[in-house]
Amino acid sequence: MIAVALAAAVGSLVALAIRPAGSKGGAATSGTVALSPALLRQEAALRAEAAAWVARQVSPGVIVSCDPAMCAALADDAFPKHSLLVLSPASPEPLTSAVIVATPAVRDMFGSSLSTAMAPGVLASFGSGPAEITVRVVAPRGVAAYRAAIRTDQAARKTNGAALLNVPRITVSAIARTQLAGGQVDSRLLLAVASLATNEPINIVQFGNIGPGAGPGIPLRFADLASNDQAAHMTSAAYLRSLRASLNSATAQFRPARIVQVVGPGGRSVLRVEFTAPSPLGLFGTQGSP
DSSP states (O other): OHHHHHHHHHHHOOOOOOOOTTOTTSOOTTOOOOOOHHHHHHHHHHHHHHHHHHHHHBOTTSOEEEOHHHHHHHHHTTOOGGGEEEOOTTOOOOTTOSEEEEOHHHHHHHTTHIIIIIOOEEEEEESOGGGOEEEEEOOTTOHHHHHHHHHHHHHHHHHHHHHHTTOTTEEEOHHHHHHHHTTOBOHHHHHHHHHHHTTSOEEEEEEEOSSSOOOTTOOBOEEEEESOOGGGOSOHHHHHHHHHHHHHTSOGGGSOSEEEEEEOGGGOEEEEEEOOBSOOSOTTSOOOOO
16 A cells, blocks of 8 residues: 555545433533632633644644634634534534534533543543543544544554555654554655655654643654755755655645654654644545544
8 A cells, every 4th residue: 555655646745422311401410510710710721722732733624613612712723713613502412523622511511422422532631620621533423433443544554654664765763663563653644754755765753643641543643754864965954855845745635734843852853744633544445434
């Protein structure tokens, strides 16, 4: 599959939520939590933190469900208003959304089914206890279908990540090797690395995710690349320009959201190539949406 992706890159660059009875529109079975003034202040701070994360890390092209206060905070952080679905106690399950921001108010609306049936994947988590806010991936076809799609996608990423380890122009650190071989890396990153390797030698320092508390199985959405490579026979500045030009020439689906120079492990300067959440599934196969 990576061989196919490399060839393509040269040419074009390549369940109904099960809530306890009576939980809708009122207190969940576990009980509606009355937040104290201190907890309300904590929630406001966490809301601001979560809104800033979503505005930067979640694709503006997907629908995000949120309570009115969180939606207002997201709009203030310049997340597109047309991509926000405002929830109320009378709202049905927001299964047309890609992401839901689970604040205390949203947990009161949907009860325990929010995490067990409707949105099992955690992209990021802020705080803990009653004021905790989690950013979750919605599973419109239910948890079983979501987990099956994750397993299938990870198997494909494992195969294609392992194939990249055999590309002569790609050098990887020990941690990046483990991440690729384990199928942990976002498919878009695998394709981006494959594309870059058709033009220049690539040295991968590590892959990762930005944000606290990502759940198991969430693909790694950024790659840190060495900002210079002796095998490229270029100055560091020329090498970085070449990498940026190659990445920016990709089609929209495979174009990174951000390409920035940052300080990586051990104080090393790296070029961070970053894609938005949630990671698409099935790019290496024919499976549908989870």
